[in-house]
Amino acid sequence: MKIYRLHKKQNLPITVDEAWEFLSSPKNLKTITPDYMSFKILSGAEKPMYPGQIIQYIVTPVLGIKTKWVTEITHVMDKKYFVDEQRYGPYALWHHKHFIHPIKGGVEMEDIIDYKIPLGFLGRLAHPLLVKPKLDEIFEYRQKKLIELFGEFNG
Structure with a gap:
C-alpha cells in the first residue's frame, strides 16, 4: 500500500486570529x-468548527465528474491546528493537517496531507499523471487566492 504525502507552506502578513x-x-x-471544480457544500458548515463535525461537499475534480466528498x-486546537479526514470520497485515505504558526510579520500556514489512491496498480499509475499534478494545481490556486485576499508576505 503506497501512501503519498503533500506538504505545503505559505506565509501571510496577517495575525493568527485572522488566519x-x-x-x-x-x-x-x-x-x-478553483471555480472549475464547482465546489459546493451540501451540509455541516452551519456551525464553527468542532471535533466530530461532518461536512458534505460536491466537487468536480476531473473530466466534469461530480464527486461527493464527506x-x-x-481534531481542533484553537488557533493552532485542525485535522480533516475523508469519510467518503475519491481517495482510499485522506488525512489533512492544517497548522498555523506565528512568525515575525505574520503567520506560516502549513498543510500536510497523507493520502492513498484507490484502484491499486492503476491508482499508482494515475498518481504522477493525474492526481499529483491536480493537487499541486489546486494548492497553487489556493496560494495565489490567499495572497489576493490577504497580501504578499514580505517578512
Whole structure:
C-alpha cells in the first residue's frame, strides 16, 4: 500500500486570529478552490468548527465528474491546528493537517496531507499523471487566492 504525502507552506502578513477565522470556516473553502471544480457544500458548515463535525461537499475534480466528498473534523486546537479526514470520497485515505504558526510579520500556514489512491496498480499509475499534478494545481490556486485576499508576505 503506497501512501503519498503533500506538504505545503505559505506565509501571510496577517495575525493568527485572522488566519484562524478564515481557515477554520468550512464556508471559505469555496473561495480558495478553483471555480472549475464547482465546489459546493451540501451540509455541516452551519456551525464553527468542532471535533466530530461532518461536512458534505460536491466537487468536480476531473473530466466534469461530480464527486461527493464527506469529511470529518477529527481534531481542533484553537488557533493552532485542525485535522480533516475523508469519510467518503475519491481517495482510499485522506488525512489533512492544517497548522498555523506565528512568525515575525505574520503567520506560516502549513498543510500536510497523507493520502492513498484507490484502484491499486492503476491508482499508482494515475498518481504522477493525474492526481499529483491536480493537487499541486489546486494548492497553487489556493496560494495565489490567499495572497489576493490577504497580501504578499514580505517578512
